[in-house]
Amino acid sequence: MWEGKYDSSGKRRDVDEVVTTRFDHVETIPGRNDRKGANQLLLGDNKAVMASLPGEGSGKIDLIYADPPFDIGTDFRVRITLGHGDRRKEVPTLAYRDVWGTGAGSYAQMMYERLVIMRDLLSDEGSLYVHCDYRTTGLLRNMLDEIFGPRNHVNEIIWFYKTGGLPEKLGFGRKHDTIHYYVKSRRHAIWNPQKEKSYVKHKYGFSNVEILEDSAGHYTNVNCRDVFDIPALRGNQPERVNFPTQKPEALLERIIRASSNEESLVADFFCGSGTTGVVAEQLGRRWILADASRLAVHTTRKRLLGQRSSATDTGLDMRTVKMYEALDSQTLAGVADARVRRRRPDGGVDIELTGFAPSLEGIPERERADLEACAVQSGLDFVDTWGVDFNPSNDGAFRGQWYSVRKAGVPLVTVSDRANGHTGKTGTRALVGVVDVFGRRVTFPVEIAG
Ligand SMILES: C[S@@+](CC[C@H](N)C(=O)[O-])C[C@H]1O[C@@H](n2cnc3c(N)ncnc32)[C@H](O)[C@@H]1O
Structure with missing residues (x-):
């Protein structure tokens, strides 16, 4: 239940009418390997984006990863650098907002509408992974059960990380996020089992299992479990870009490998710094990314162009990327x-x-x-x-x-x-x-x- 779920006569409010928006093709980053068309990066509210996908749409997407705001009630800011040498200056700027004016009800209704549209965009083999934390997991789990049916909830994945920070004043340290994994159909869903290392104390007494060894000790390869022990990003990691809430590529790699095939279409409509697109690209999947924040879309563009090079000749070893913007969002630099x-x-x-x-x-x-x-x-x-x-x-x-x-x-x-x-x-x-x-x-x- 949330405020706004039912209208004044007690009738379930459906997704408000989705008005399609014209998205203009504003830029192409040329690449190689365009056998099945270009990847797409869109700037705009994802409700309008999903209703107006310029290329492919309904029923075509095999995997959607959604990492929405967690209803924290703050603005996320980043420090951007201007100039260099003596003129170097850092200025704070808004990356995106996580403030929902009319209380929890407005966050719930915003998410409900988008999750319904995402379900409709999925192919019969499709999966949806919704990333949340302790603040929204209960709400989103119930909502997703209602939209997909509880039977289609496959896993409650715990992403466990060891970040530093001050101890909680009360309670245990919060060191996990939750990812709800749903499929459109259990029978048809794409599923590629993934393996992970399980360390053992010694190598004796095992039969029918291969004991392997690396610098951390002896291990066996087991099917991945629903607790993902994947380090959170640290400040000095090369994959890190200047964007708050950026997720590690290793997390997306596990999800994309498990629930899509090569040439599958993968989408992330809350793309932030573009982690899903970068990993999908590396794994030979096609992708659609969108974000309402101009800075997020630019961070993604920059990351795709090769964050670490100062000048780039294109013809990069990646698929062509077509960028779109809603006409009314075009502000001149x-x-x-x-x-x-x-x-x-x-x-x-x-x-x-x-x-x-x-x-x-x-x-x-x-x-x-x-x-x-x-x-x-x-x-x-x-x-x-x-x-x-x-x-x-x-x-x-x-x-x-x-x-x-x-x-x-x-x-x-x-x-x-x-x-x-x-x-x-x-x-x-x-x-x-x-x-x-x-x-x-x-x-x-x-x-x-x-
Ligand atoms: C938690 S961040 C995603 C981080 C991303 N997974 C990464 O690795 O960088 C959430 C993103 O959702 C975007 N967002 C929030 N509401 C949106 C909306 N209605 N339409 C499109 N994007 C939205 C924000 O601008 C923000 O970039």
Whole structure:
């Protein structure tokens, strides 16, 4: 029961009418291996996204992982880095909100609607994993039983981790999350048993089991149990990106391997930093990701482009990614300038990003004054990623053949001179795409004079 579950006449409120939204194709990150179409990354409220999937939709998705907000009642903020050297500055910014204005009822109704739509998107072989913690596990378990039927609840998975921190004032240390695993049909669900190591004290007295050894001791390989002992991410881990609540790739790997096959379509409509997409990509699955936070979508884009490189030539060894945004969510990052820099021996040119005047619209007042000073000093410090489409098509979407991805505190590469075989030809026009540190984008054409 929750406030809003029934209408004033006592009738069960169904999913409010879902209005389909037009999602514009705004960017393509080219890749290889597109046998079964491109992956999709969408910016928007997932209720509208799920109702309006531009490519594939209802009944086609084999696995959905949902890691929604936990109804904590706070804003999640991150510190983003501007500039480098003497100009290096860290500013806090909103990553996403977990505040549900009208109390627990509004969180419940928000989740109920989305879980119903997710069930309908699943194929007959499909599975849904809903990640929650002690605050929401009871509510979501009951809700999911109602939506899928209790028989289709396969596991209550405990993700156990050993994080540090102060002891609780009262009670035992909280060191687990709960993941509810449901299938659409027990008979048809995809299931690939996974193995894990089970350590034994010594290797004697076992028959019919193979005892193996690694640096931690002797072990046997057993079927994975419903307690996942997977370390939480630490600050210095290479896979870590600047996003709160990021989940470890190893957790998603176990889920994706168990409940999907190669070429299966995997989706995460609360994608955050894009962990599900990154792992699905590594495992040869196709994927759809969505998030309502611009910073989350940008973090995912950046992670896909190769978080650790300062400049990237595309044609990455990954499937093409098509990015979509709802028309009304398109806010401009600012105004950028670029010029054609030099002729290459092959007759091509490079593009140089020469200036950027960021827009500070929508930035909270208390953070603004500081940022205004930085913006005047060096607007380019606000550029997080930029790229060039040397061959723009007429649909207005940006197809980056070359990208520069900034690492925190490292100077931005401002000339597209690492382009490998992608250079502008005279008499044509190139498209430059800039994304600022808040994830907002702007594209503009550059004429390549003869
Ligand atoms: C717990 S985080 C997900 C973290 C993610 N699993 C990772 O590994 O980075 C929840 C995400 O859900 C997003 N979100 C919340 N409500 C949403 C909605 N209605 N539509 C789309 N995304 C939403 C938030 O912006 C946030 O990025």
